[in-house]
Amino acid sequence: MSKMYKIALPDGSVREMPEGSTPGDVAAAIGPGLAKAALAARVDGELRDLNRPFDGDASLALITARDEKDALELFRHDYAHVLAEAAQNLFPGTQITFGPATDDGFYYDFAPAPGRGMFTEEELPLIEAEMRRVIARDEPLVREEWAREDVRAFFVKQGETYKADWVMELPEGEAITMYRSGQGDGKWMDLCRGPHLPSTGKLDPAAFKLTRVSGAYWRGDQANTMLSRIYGTAWLNKKQLEAHLVRLEEAAKRDHRRIGQEMDLFHLQAEAHGSVFWHPKGFILWRALEAYMRRRLDAAGYDEVKTPQLMDARQWEKSGHWGKYRENMFVVPDEIPNIDDDAQVLSGTGDLMALKPMNCPAHVLIFKQGITSYRDLPIRMAEFGCCHRNEPHGALHGIMRVRQFTQDDAHIFVREDQLIDEVRDFCDLLDSVYQDLGFDSYAIKLALRPDKRFGSDAMWDWSEQSLRDAVKASGRDTEAYGWEELPGEGAFYAPKLEFHLTDAIGRTWQVGTIQTDTVLPERLDASYIGEDGARHRPVMLHRAILGTFERFIGILIEHHAGRFPLWLSPVQAVVATIVSDADDYAHDVVAKLKAAGLRVEGDLRNEKINYKVREHSLAKVPLLLVVGKREAEEGTVAIRRLGSDEHQKVMGLDEAIAMMAGEAVPPDLR
Structure with missing residues (x-):
């Protein structure tokens, strides 16, 4: 008679399962709906594969798409593995390195095949199509424990020098896990801690998109080989992906570098x-x-x-920052040239200062x-x-x-x-x-x-x-x-x-x-x-x-999006003329607004008013005060608010100044 394990569920119930059972077996015992929906499991708090056998009595929480945080991390991790498999299918000789999940997707770093350059963005649609073929095959993702030397021998045989070197740095005696996708000669394997989804078919082929390529040094060290990194974004379903792509489009419109240039705020060089x-x-x-x-x-x-x-390096050593931040600190000699030995300085035989x-x-x-x-x-x-x-x-x-x-x-x-x-x-x-x-x-x-x-x-x-x-x-x-x-x-x-x-x-x-x-x-x-x-x-x-x-x-x-509240706006208002007959009045309006403490500019150029409106809207000026011959005669201004659907509002100048001055007061002074 096989040994029975007690599996405690979140609702307080306990199920007895025979030795060799998996969380997937528990899901199936509860019902076919849960068995289909289950993606992975938390066993005694540890996230594990659905088909990894229990080690003994345990607490169990089954992970489904409703557990969005865990589910997203699993999906993104698996999309990274599918990306790696697809890249090697399409470009034999490509070496795989690392491919983690990120906050909105995943990436994978590759060493291109000999004689081949870095991946290009033009190749991304081709790789996406191959990823969808891998997903459609619905191959089980199988966890296997290997001896460290066997892993190294496998990758050496495959020509995977990066993985072969990396596995030897893992602690001796630590369980090494490999994940297999497929069977026989068509199988694909990667060194990974896991966990993974039960199969590639759990992924939604319409819920990911490869976004860009870049260079990345092996293990983040500039002294090492430059690798080719492919980024992707991935979600639980197509609807989430589309919403994210809309956010990316909106984020591009709000990019501070572009808006900073349009508003003439700063530059970098x-x-x-x-x-x-x-x-x-x-x-x-x-x-x-x-x-x-x-x-x-x-x-x-x-x-x-x-x-x-500037402070003496010994002060930073005392505080503990020298050991933690030395590589990120700008260090200069204190009247002693050619000092390149930190130990000499910290022992008192030389002097260094650090910003x-x-x-x-x-x-x-x-x-x-x-x-x-x-x-x-x-x-x-x-x-x-x-x-x-x-x-x-x-x-x-x-x-x-x-x-x-x-x-x-x-x-x-x-x-x-x-x-x-x-x-x-x-x-x-x-x-x-x-x-x-x-x-x-x-x-x-x-x-x-x-x-x-x-x-x-x-x-x-x-x-x-x-x-x-x-x-x-x-x-x-x-x-x-x-x-x-x-x-x-x-x-x-x-x-x-x-x-x-x-x-x-x-x-x-x-x-x-x-x-x-x-x-x-x-x-x-x-x-x-x-x-x-x-x-x-x-x-x-x-x-x-x-x-x-x-x-x-x-x-x-x-x-x-550059449309700051009035109190923060660099230019709070622009007084723009319609005709040159209003120039003198515009100067008077600008002077009175400045006297009220407002940041204001005048635009008296010989340009059409629609041109001026478009230009100052692009510069995100909150208020545009339009003045023409009638406004000059009546002592009024026509106010247009940035982003407002309302037509311009005509106000007396004193009333407009009082309104604007009130809005321009910082919140803590109101």
């Missing part, structure tokens, strides 16, 4: 790769945002500081000046700090990811008993700022301890629980705020709350953060005098609301 040239109109937007943030911080009890750009990649160590140095009492806490230290990080060229993207950036940074030094109230107050402030800037929705996620970290487990336990308690105290640990915990995603020195904004077309952006750090105060010897007269370590809260000005302005541009 190779002479300062990764840094932004802000034009006058763009810097007006920057200054309006900065002034707003400064007022909010002043009202919330922050003290603004300014710290040096700061973050502000936190400098804020600790300010905190340490003089003696701080427990009565002085909390100390909220803010800085619009300019930082530099040596990001790879390929990672740079418009003003969203740059090498020189300005953070709306702050560090709050608190006693342990003050932490929950301080984090809760920060959440309230952040919520208010996002509302003012036009963002109605955001999610909160708690990033937990990574494998490589500083500090004790007890410290991490306390820090993580404190953040949980603070979010609960703020009433935001709910589904409405997308509350989620992210294992392993914390910084090396602290867990953190991440705030993910949702923009006008449904994309999410991780911007704000607050981190509970007990490591840096210890490493840099920061302390305060407690009520007992002894020295104590403060807790250091690293926090930002916007993240960086550059990236947040890029997000604002795309969220509003």
Whole structure:
């Protein structure tokens, strides 16, 4: 008689299944509908193949398309494998490397066959057609455990040098899994942890699209071979794919680089790769945002500081950043040329300076000046700090990811008993700022301890629980705020709350953060005098609301499609003439608007009014005040609003100025 396993289901029931049974067998025992719908399974919390036998008694949750997060990850992973199989079917000699799922699809990196160049976008339709043939064959995806040497021998025989080398780097004794699609001479195999869908036929042939090709270095190292990467987007069904493609089309229309050029806000060029040239109109937007943030911080009890750009390398070594960020830091010698040995510098026999990649160590140095009492806490230290990080060229993207950036940074030094109230107050402030800037929705996620970290487990336990308690105290640990915990995603020195904004077309952006750090105060010897007269370590809260000005302005541009609220618009109004007889009156209107504090320009060119309207609409000017001979005689203006379906509205000049001045007041001053 075979051994029986007890399988606990989510509804509390328990089924007994014979040894060798699989989650798929349980689904079939429950009913044919579930057996058809099941895609994979969570066995004791681990996502597994539907046809992988149970190891013993277990809890089981069957995954269907209703479990969208898990289902999408499975589908995207399998589309990547189908892409790899299709590419090798079409182009023999192509080597496969890695192909993970991404946030909206998948990619796979290939080493092209000898004598063949990189893949081209013209080849994507051909590869898509072959992928659909693979899906139509409905081949089972079968998990097999192999010995490491056998895997290497298999790939060597196939001419797959990348896979053959990679498998030997996996820990000796670890179970190695291969996945097979097909049978006999026609089978296709890949080295993969899994899990996978039961068969390729579970994929929807109309729910994916290959989108682009690019180069990618083997294992992300520029010293290695350049591979050919094919990207795709994939969804559970055709309807989801079409909705995503519409979003992509809308995103292209909102691209901050294109709108920034149309509005004459900024430009980028190779002479300062990764840094932004802000034009006058763009810097007006920057200054309006900065002034707003400064007022909010002043009202919330922050003290603004300014710290040096260059600091000694030994300071960065003390803080722990030298070991973590050295490759991304811009480093210069301090009057000693030809220093290329970091060990020599850090031992004191040479000197290096580094442009700061973050502000936190400098804020600790300010905190340490003089003696701080427990009565002085909390100390909220803010800085619009300019930082530099040596990001790879390929990672740079418009003003969203740059090498020189300005953070709306702050560090709050608190006693342990003050932490929950301080984090809760920060959440309230952040919520208010996002509302003012036009963002109605955001999610909160708690990033937990990574494998490589500083500090004790007890410290991490306390820090993580404190953040949980603070979010609960703020009433935001709910589904409405997308509350989620992210294992392993914390910084090396602290867990953190991440705030993910949702923009006008449904994309999410991780911007704000607050981190509970007990490591840096210890490493840099920061302390305060407690009520007992002894020295104590403060807790250091690293926090930002916007993240960086550059990236947040890029997000604002795309969220509003350049149509900023009046208080943020670089040019709030243009006074445009219909005929030259109104020129003098237009000058008078511009002067009065400027006197009321409005950012206004005049357009007195000898052009037709329709031409002027189109041009200023493209430049996203919120208000166009049209004046002709009648308006000059009557002391009125005809107002056209950007994006409004209403016809222009004629108003008296004083009434128009009062209306516009009221709308132009920043939200925090209303």
